[in-house]
Each structure stands twice: as C-alpha cells, then as structure tokens.
Amino acid sequence: MPVHPDSHFVTADWLLRHIDDPDVITVDGSWHMPAAGRSGRADYVAGHIPGAVFFDLDAIADTASPLPHMLPAPEAFAAAVGALGIRETQTIVVYDSVGLFSAARVWWSFRIMGARDVVLLDGGLPAWIAEGLPLEAGEPSRAPAVFTPRFDPAAVRSFEEVKAALGGGTQIVDARSAARFYGREPEPRAGLRSGHMPGAVSLPFGETIEGGRLKSAADLQALFAARGIDPDKPVIASCGSGVSAAVIALALDVVGARDVAIYDGSWTEWGGRSDAPVVTA
Template sequence: MLNPLVSTNWLAGYLKEPDVVVVDASWYMPAAGRSGHAEYLKSHLPGAVFFGIDEIADKTTTLPHMLPTPEEFAHAVGALGIAETDTIVVYDEAGVFSAPRVWWEFSAMGARNVRVLDGGAPKWRAEGRPTQAGEVRRPAKVFHPNFRLGLVADFFAVLNLTRSKARTIVDARPADRFKGEAPEPRPGLKSGHIPGSLNMPVGNLTVDGKMRTANELKAVFEQAGVDVTKPIVTSCGSGITASTLALALRIAGAGDVAVYDGSWTEWGSRDDAPVEK
C-alpha cells in the first residue's frame, strides 16, 4: 500500500521534478478569521499552487465544501497545472489539518499518486527551508477524472449503516460534541452523534503537527474499539477532519475507508436523521 505521507526531506529532494506538484490546501474555520489564500500569497512552499477548499466545491448546495462533480474538479485542477498522473504533494499551514481533505478529494477523483506532507509548512519553515511569495501559475494540464465511488459516502448510505452495521462509523469531532454535551460551532445543528458510531477525536491522531506512527495509530484505534480490518466510514463536522481520520486509518492499515462528505453539518440539520447522545 502506498504510504500517503512524505517527509520534508523527501520533498526537498524532489521539489524540482517536473511531475511533482506541490499544493497548498490551507483552510480555517470561519470563526478563525483567517484566509488560507491571503496567507499563501504572502508566503508558501516553492512552486506551490493554491487549492481553495471552499472554491473547488459543489455550488448547488448550501452544505460547505462538498465535492464538486468529477468534471468540475478536473477543470479546476487542470487549470492549476495538475494531471492525474502527477505526484501531488498536499500541505497546509497548521501541520496536518486541511491537507488530508484535499488528499482525499484527489484520491476520490482518481489521482494515482497523492501524498500529504507530514508536519506541513510549520515543519518546513522550522527547518529553515526556502519559501516564496505571490501566485504560482503552472501551465494548464488535462486531469482525466476516474471517480472512486467507494471513497465517498452520502447521507442515505450512512443512514442505511445505522441499521445494517455493514461499516463502522467513526466520528472525528471532540468528545464533548460527540456526546452532545457541547454545542456545534455551526448554528442550527442538533447535538449528539450518528447512532452506533464510535468517537476518535482528530487531536488524538497527531503530535506536534505530525501524524503518529502506524503502530501508535493502530493502538489508538484499538483502544477506541475501531477494527481497522473492517469497512469504515468517517465523519466529523463538515468533512475536513473526517479526511484526516481517513488518512490515519490508511496509515494504520485500513483498506476500505469512505468519508461521509456532508458529515454532521448535513446530519445534524435533517429532521429524518436519528441522533444519539
């Protein structure tokens, strides 16, 4: 199984290869008052293009940053100079936070070799490595999408899982939100969790902005009752940290993991969605 992570040392050695594309996927919760793109323009890894998680998204729904159609995705990333055959290295300015979301999106759309920079930009900068400012424009390419349906779960698939138990549902939100003891940051959502789901707060998966080792992750999942040998669906608030959970599960050896794209923003807003506390 392809290791979904690369180190800063690896990237430094391959940075100038023509088929290696570096992607800044920095994104922040609306309440943070930060703009990933504005910060990208001030400073980013050499040659990196910016992937706007809220911009390259389905504009026909009120749910945040849902996957666009394969054709829309292909058009957007092709304009960034990315083909499905490139080696795509995604990073963010938080360490490992929003980059896994874009790793998952590229994977779902058929990219053959997409990785996440372990430790992200903070580790890169701490090591005194070079950065640059301004927009990077690569020559446009053609991205041929090959949508991998098995990596994506929608509302009705997850609703069915609450009855069939055919997949384990794992929720990346903090424990107090999962238990329904704390309100959701997005207004108008119910509190609690999808019936039968397990909780794995995303903060348990990283240390100092880097992913835990495969053995550490296996132990963390085992302690939470998650069997990585069984099919899994991940969820969170809006599909961002569910992707980090999917990345961690891959590293831990899971072979069948889908992300519930709408996550709690969709589930917690629907009257037909059962909720446990």
C-alpha cells in the same frame, strides 16, 4: 515519477530535492474553520513553498450545494485542478499551514478522483519552515494541464447511505470533539442539533496527531483498538463538514484499512435534518 520511500508522506528534504521536477507538483491545501479568523488563501499569499499552487476547498467544490465544500463532479474537479497545472500522473505533494488538518481532505480528494501518486508533506508548512527552507509570496501561476479523473464512488457516502448503514456491520467514526459528540457544547454552525449518530464511535481527529504529524502506525493501531475500531471492517468517517474526517481516513489507510469512506455532508447535513436520528449518550 520520482520514488519516495513512504506511500503516504514525504519529508521536507525530499521535497526540496524534487521541487523542480516536472513530475512533482506541490499543493497548498490550507483551510481554517470560520471561527478561527484565518484564511487559507491569505496564509498562502503571505508565504508558501516555492512553486506551490493553492487548492481552495470552498471553490473546488459543489458550489450549488447548500452544504460547505462538498465534492464536485469529477469533470468539474478535473477542470479546476487542471487549471492549476495539475495532472493525475504527477506526484502530488499536499500540505497545509498548521501541520496536518485540511491537507488530509485535499489528499483524499485527489485520491478518489484518480490521481496516481498523492502524498502529504510530513509536518506540513511548519516542518518546512523549521528546516529554514525558503518561502515565496503572492500567487504564482502555472501552465494549465489535463487531469483525467477516475472517480471512486465507494470512497464517499451520502446521507441515505449512512442512515441505511446504522445498526449494521459498518463502523461510524466521528472525528469531532467529544464535547460536540456527546452534546455538551453547541455546534459551531448555527441551527444544528448537538449529539451523534446512534452507534457511532467518538475519535477526535486530534488524537491521531502529535506535534503536527500523524502518529506512528503502531500508535494508531493501539488508538483504534482502544476505541473498539477494527480497521479490517468497513468504516465511514464523519466530522463537522468532511474535513477532519479525512484525517481519520488517512490514519486508517496508514494501518492498512481498505474499506473506508467519508460521509461528505457530515454533521452539517446530519445535524440539520429532522429525519436524522441524534443521540447524546
């Protein structure tokens, strides 16, 4: 397995030097909110890093659930990514087309499913393009591989687990916008109540990012401290549908937090249930 100096990110130059290494695989995890009018797959087909495979968040999911892109069973995840030619023993380099957004969810998914070395391309596809590096179009295929999963159930939380954690020692960090958190604007998905969980802390995921890259560890520490978030205590990250919560999980991991989980159903589930407490103050 090739050595990279950072445990979370690699540079475009590093990836270019290792792009043909059989122990390295590049994964395009582009995904956009429905209202964005963009398709992650269309972005990928139009132009991606040479040799990259496309991870479809909506397809590599529990498609039987009414909630969007919920984690699939470990065996289903393994079959899907194995069909893409991915092994859990490879260095898996994940990126997306906007810099840092949905790639964090893909990074988190591989990690909790047992991949040994998952990193993000610093700055994503925009950084690759800014370096004048090549793209390829279409949908190339790779030979299938065997991905052996080792699922970490402690990294994900259900509705019942989050509800039971309210008012306890676990911090709930909400990655949605402040306007959505405080109920000042409607949810983008119809039929959901506006507001937040009692006791939750608002930290819009975009505040952890600057110029398409995650902020430095020092800046993240300062941001968490300003919001009263203690990385040494348990955290459950939530958002609209479990995507941007992964950016918060990534940021916490960078500063050394070790007890971080994502509420997979997030507000799409919470805001749609009559038995879920919702506040706006």
